[in-house]
Amino acid sequence: MAVEIVYETHSTTTDNEARIATGWLPGRLSALGRRQARELGERRRGDGLSAVFTSDLHRAVETAALAFPDGVPEVHRDVRLRECDYGEFNGRPAALVAAQRVRRIDDPFPGGQSYRQVLTSTAEFLRDLAAGRDGQRVLLIAHSANRWALECLLDGTPLEQLLADPPAWRPGWYFTLPTG
Incomplete structure (x- = not known):
């Protein structure tokens, strides 16, 4: 058997609009x-979802709360779905962080973490x-680093490739997680 995963990135933030890399800030x-x-909630109603899992960072929690205001399906917060620290x-220009991505696969951001650490927590x-x-x-409602981790772990795309040339945003990605 397997678990079907529908992945959505949290909705647009004020930081996204200001081109700020939020990281572990809320x-x-x-x-x-x-x-x-x-719209995410409308798009996913009737999708046969048994549960929603979100990062515990505010922007992901807020996305889930607005998408599923009645709490159906059940919503769970999980720290392991956080964005890269x-x-x-954190809070610096997104272009500055993007320029660091490939260097930070195994070498953590100063005072933060590496993308490999995000891969480990997602695994x-x-x-x-x-x-x-x-x-x-x-x-799953989380962040770009988690989507890259899913693509690496479940689709076999090298992390180096994902960080060097991130795929464009779209409403929803689908993954199959083997069980057993």
């Missing part, structure tokens, strides 16, 4: 982001998901 959805979150680069989350959600379809 972030707030912009007016556009609040609209996108409601940019350390001293730990997936192990628990496989053990507890076999045969189910779940939605």
Whole structure:
């Protein structure tokens, strides 16, 4: 069997609009982001989701709350779905962080973490998901680093390739997590 994963990035934040790399800062959805979150909920209703898992960072939690205001399906926060901690680069210009990506695959951001560490925490989350959600379809709402980790772990795309040339945003990615 397997777990079907539908992945969505949190909705647009005020930092996104200002071209700021939020990292482990909480972030707030912009007016556009609040609209996108409601649209995400409309898009995913009737999708057969058994649960929603989000990062514990505010912008992901806020996206889930607006998308599923009645709490159906059940929503779970998980620290292992956090964005990469940019350390001293949290809250700095996104272009500055983007220029550091490939260098930070194994070498952590000063005072933060590496993308390999995000890959490890995402893999730990997936192990628990496989053990507890076999045969189910779940939605993950998280960050770009987690999507890259999923693409690396589940599709086999090299992390170096994903960080050097990140795929364009789109509404939803689909992954299959083998179980057993």
